[in-house]
Amino acid sequence: MRIVIAGSSGYLGKPLMQALEGLGEGHxxxxxxxxxPDEENEILWDPYRGPLDPQILDGVDAVVNLCGVNVGGQRWNAAYKKRIETSRVIPTKVLAEAVAAAKVPVMVNASAAGWYGDRADVEVDESTPAAADFLGRLSLKWESATAPAEESGARVVRLRTGHVLGPDSLLLDRFVPFWKWFLGGRFGSGRQYLPWISLRDWVGAAVTAIEDDSIHGPVNMVGPNPATNREFTKALGAAVHRPTPWIIPGWAVKIVAGEAATEILRGAKIKPGVLQAHGYEYQDETLFEALRYALHD
Known part of the structure; x- marks a missing residue:
């Protein structure tokens, strides 16, 4: 397959490129x-300056879009929230229109588990509507931007990704030092769900989504066994061999992280319905397994 990838230098893009290169299937x-551009396989583009020349996609079998600034990159304010949105929606729209014009048969686009918002203990799957909070509305705009590709007849897959746990994970880079200093603890009540998936399973599932013609629409990129924040706290403590006795009040998290605290104070019990229906075999079925892999234990 000839595959064009946007966002290939990011945390998810790099290992996906490596996996596709290592398959030995002529990608x-x-x-x-x-x-x-520094290498032969690089093409310059700027989605904020206008459309992508469809000729760039001539003969392409699939387009993969992983563009978007990190949601937790800094404290949210109006300007950063706008940046979060534009860095996702605009590149997606530009690529979707180019996919439609060039008649590319497949588009695999990033999305987020934030689609579901706070659902308490109610299990959700890919058929559940978007939440009405910031991340839910953002995810809806993001996914809607793929419409030109879908309307042209392309098979469009939207990857609703949870917290990805792997080496150099931003989430773990922030948490592990506190846990190692015996400061680990649950956030707020600890009952909120924290959608997770190991990096190697994210990559494996993404490759499956690219190559399997029967997969289309939203795909929940999460592990098969949902975990609460309390369970995450204990599992990370076990992985780094530290107790986790503390309770970090929600108000304290909000003081430090502001509105971005919703990422760890709210969550949904997300079922990976599509991956399970297509028989995807996880390498890391439990949160503890994912953490051991991420921390090289």
């Missing part, structure tokens, strides 16, 4: 980059 990979 021809092209990277859309926003810096001066």
């Amino acid at each position: 021809d990979l092209v990277r859309l980059v926003r810096h001066r």
Whole structure:
């Protein structure tokens, strides 16, 4: 397959590129980059300056879009929330229109588990409507931006990704030092769900989504066994061999993280319905397994 990837230099893009290159199935990979191209497989683009020339996608079998600034990159304010949105919606719209014009048969686009918002103990799957909070509305706009590709007849897959646990994970880089200093504890009540998936399972599931013609629409990129924040706290403590006795009040988290605290104070019990229906075999079925892998234990 000839595959064009946007966002290939990110935390998810790099291992996905490596996995596709290592399959030995003749994948021809092209990277859309926003810096001066340094390699033969790189093509310069700037989605904020206008449409992508459809000729760039001539003969392409699939387009993968992983663009978007990190939701937890800094404290949220109006300007950063706007940046979070534009960095996702605009590149998606530009690529979807180019996919439609070039008649590319497959588009695999990033999305987020934030689609579901706070659902307490209610299990949700890919058929559940978007939440009405910021992340839910953002995810709806993000996924809706793929419409031109879908309307042209392309098979569109939208990857609703939870917290990805792997080496150099931003979430773990922030938490592990506190746990190692015996400061680990649950956030708020600890009953809120924290959608997770190991990095290697995210990559494996993404490759499956690219190659399996029967997969389309939203795909929940989460592990098979949902975990609460309390369970995450204990599992991370076990992984780093530390007790986790503390309770960190929700108000304290909000003081430090602001509105971005919703990422760890609210969550949903998400079922990976599509992956399970297609028989995806997880390498890390439990949160503890994912953490051991992420921490090289």
